[in-house]
Amino acid sequence: MSPAASEATIASKAGQTGPALPEGSPPLEVRGLVKRFAGVTALAGVDLRAGRREILGLVGPNGSGKTTLMNCISGVHRLDEGQVLLQGEEISGRPSRARARQGICRTFQNLKLFGELTVWENVQVGANAVGGRGARPVPDWLDLLRLGPVADAVVRSLPYGYQRRVELARALAGAPEVLLLDEPAAGLNDEETAELRELVLTVRAEVGCAIVIIDHDMDLVTGVSDRVQVLDEGRTLFEGDPRAAFTEQAVVDAYLGES
Numbered sequence: 001m002s003p004a005a006s007e008a009t010i011a012s013k014a015g016q017t018g019p020a021l022p023e024g025s026p027p028l029e030v031r032g033l034v035k036r037f038a039g040v041t042a043l044a045g046v047d048l049r050a051g052r053r054e055i056l057g058l059v060g061p062n063g064s065g066k067t068t069l070m071n072c073i074s075g076v077h078r079l080d081e082g083q084v085l086l087q088g089e090e091i092s093g094r095p096s097r098a099r100a101r102q103g104i105c106r107t108f109q110n111l112k113l114f115g116e117l118t119v120w121e122n123v124q125v126g127a128n129a130v131g132g133r134g135a136r137p138v139p140d141w142l143d144l145l146r147l148g149p150v151a152d153a154v155v156r157s158l159p160y161g162y163q164r165r166v167e168l169a170r171a172l173a174g175a176p177e178v179l180l181l182d183e184p185a186a187g188l189n190d191e192e193t194a195e196l197r198e199l200v201l202t203v204r205a206e207v208g209c210a211i212v213i214i215d216h217d218m219d220l221v222t223g224v225s226d227r228v229q230v231l232d233e234g235r236t237l238f239e240g241d242p243r244a245a246f247t248e249q250a251v252v253d254a255y256l257g258e259s
């Protein structure tokens with residue numbers, strides 16, 4: 001997709017709060033990222049870009065490199081080659097904590113919550129990580145994520161759908177410029193997934209950060225994303241309109257294991 005067409009798509013989805021305004025460097029840019037694990041090349045030179053108020057869906061068959069890419073962006077993995085830039089500043093060599101303080105916030109495939117702490121305390125941890133520099137106080141995030149009524153509940157006592165929302169609230173309290181959502185619908189039922197979809201759009205409208213989402217629920221990803229990037233065997237196979245992705249033969253073949 002051309003940059004102009006991409007901006008147009010972004011603007012149309014951001015319509016609830018006005019168009020995305022291209023200004024300076026994008027929140028997130030990845031250039032030529034290579035990541036190897038022993039004999040496996042998980043990423044073979046991937047570029048990625050996510051703009052302010054843009055939702056980018058990262059899709060691809062199992063083992064195509066999606067989580068590895070997210071881990072390289074957030075600093076869980078060191079990259080072998082390439083660059084990760086946050087608002088134009090290279091952060092490739094920085095540890096994950098430093099990246100989080102600078103605004104790369106994320107959720108994980110497997111929840112990483114403090115189960116013995118309350119909902120409020122878990123979200124406060126996110127706020128503390130940025131020394132209270134968050135855009136809003138903790139109660140506002142609880143309200144946005146519809147967690148107010150369970151603010152004082154111990155997290156491990158709550159149903160899984162609530163726990164997923166707590167993780168999202170904690171990430172938001174960390175003042176994201178870039179929000180990385182790794183399989184946020186995993187383990188959710190249809191009703192909870194529909195609610196999550198609505199919440200992701202609300203977060204984009206209210207927070208205005210760039211959002212990168214991975215999920216195996218294609219209806220969720222294509223429904224919520226302004227643009228998708230399809231990976232296969234560590235390379236980008238397609239990048240553009242979510243509705244067009246699965247009309248591309250190469251993408252269909254990759255999903256069917258025929259490439």
Ligand SMILES: Nc1ncnc2c1ncn2[C@@H]1O[C@H](COP(=O)(O)OP(=O)(O)OP(=O)(O)O)[C@@H](O)[C@H]1O
Nearest residue numbers: 037040041042060061062063064065066067068069
């Ligand atoms: N820590 C690791 N050590 C060794 N190999 C790894 C490691 N993490 C990922 N890989 C390999 O890198 C490749 C990409 O894996 P990755 O988990 O990023 O794919 P994915 O697209 O997220 O898959 P899925 O959709 O199944 O979660 C795979 O071949 C995988 O086996």
